[in-house]
Amino acid sequence: MNKTIIINGRIVLPEGVLADGCVEFADGKITAVKEGPYNGQATGTIINAQGNYVSPGFIDIHTHGAGGHDFMDGTVEAYLGAAQMHARHGTTALLPTTLTSTNEELLNTFATYKEAKAQNRSGAAFLGLHLEGPYFSYNQRGAQDPKYLRNPRPEEYETILAASDDIVRWSVAPELDGALEFGRRLAERGILPSIGHTDAIYEQVEEAYRHAGYTHVTHLYSCMSTITRRNAYRYAGALEAAYMMDDMTVEIIADGVHLPASLLKYVCKFKGPDKIALVTDSMRGAGMPEGETILGSLKDGQRVIIEDGVAKLPDRSAFAGSVATADRLVRTIVSLAGVQLADAVKMMTLTPARIMKVDDCKGSLAVGKDADIVIFDEGINVKTTIIGGKCLTIH
Structure with missing residues (x-):
């Protein structure tokens, strides 16, 4: 399993925004959405959101x-x-x-x-x-x-x-x-x-x-x-x-x-x-x-x-x-x-x-859903687009 972890992100959920959290995905599916700072212990590819929003x-x-x-x-x-x-x-x-x-x-x-x-x-x-x-x-x-x-x-x-x-x-x-x-x-x-x-x-x-x-x-x-x-x-x-x-x-x-x-x-x-x-x-x-x-x-x-x-x-x-x-x-x-x-x-x-x-x-960041994710800044300028777990666009 090739796991990827997005860290240091403001996670956009349907009910609101988590101020600091992580999203993990593997094999094209989301495997975890966690509140709180990344502890640095997990293994896998790391994408640092740098405080930007992480959205479906x-x-x-x-x-x-x-x-x-x-x-x-x-x-x-x-x-x-x-x-x-x-x-x-x-x-x-x-x-x-x-x-x-x-x-x-x-x-x-x-x-x-x-x-x-x-x-x-x-x-x-x-x-x-x-x-x-x-x-x-x-x-x-x-x-x-x-x-x-x-x-x-x-x-x-x-x-x-x-x-x-x-x-x-x-x-x-x-x-x-x-x-x-x-x-x-x-x-x-x-x-x-x-x-x-x-x-x-x-x-x-x-x-x-x-x-x-x-x-x-x-x-x-x-x-x-x-x-x-x-x-x-x-x-x-x-x-x-x-x-x-x-x-x-x-x-x-x-x-x-x-x-x-x-x-x-x-x-x-x-x-x-x-x-x-x-x-x-x-x-x-x-x-x-x-x-x-x-x-x-x-x-x-x-x-x-x-x-x-x-x-x-x-x-x-x-x-x-x-x-x-x-x-x-x-x-x-x-x-x-x-x-x-x-x-x-x-x-x-x-x-x-x-x-x-x-x-x-x-449609949402939830365990089991497709790893379709976008990272954007405060002005809603897209930094990274991930489709089915594949990182296609980084600005």
């Missing part, structure tokens, strides 16, 4: 790419490059996320994902695929290419489901014709149906939540209905439904741009860290300089502009995904929303792990 690895359940790579590029190189960039910023596991596209592109994505997962040795681990679209509201399409939007039909989605056993999440507008039946089909297969890019009113969301398995909300506030008037009557929207349904989980792009400080504080106050996952929703521009780039595949994607710390459509009518990394999300939710560090970390680790039902092996 970050889990990003909604990302399209990073480092000049997009998962829709359809290449193994893009998958591995994006995973490596995210790992440098503390992400130890992620869900590669698609955009609306042709079915041909989607089927190519499935094959590429399998090959990339088998080759991934130096980046954030892949937990399965998140399909974002094409079953979205036209009015709430955001940067999704409108020519691919359509309603879910069994003859199409059954073909897609049969083509891959790696789909673990699918974002859908639940008000579309056929969406409730589709949600129930996803839930039967153990795939998370998520509400996104939706113009639904409250009652439609409630039905989807209670009767079709839609228990999660994709990027709260972004591309989402709120209070509207129809025939002079007011109707609550998907946004209000997300707050009213206590057990519904949500995700937020906490880059400080998609949601300002006031809304970050609001969602944290009323949903809390156990129901909020931080997501990057990052596109290829994450970790890259500002300027023009492509959202989606290099072949068929849309031209977008990175400026002011976010990606925008060329006419600046909408955001086009973020350029955030996980460390920026944690830093922002602490600095702008005043969230305690342990809660901020929970929203980037244990809560997304629970949403995706992988909390038995990921």
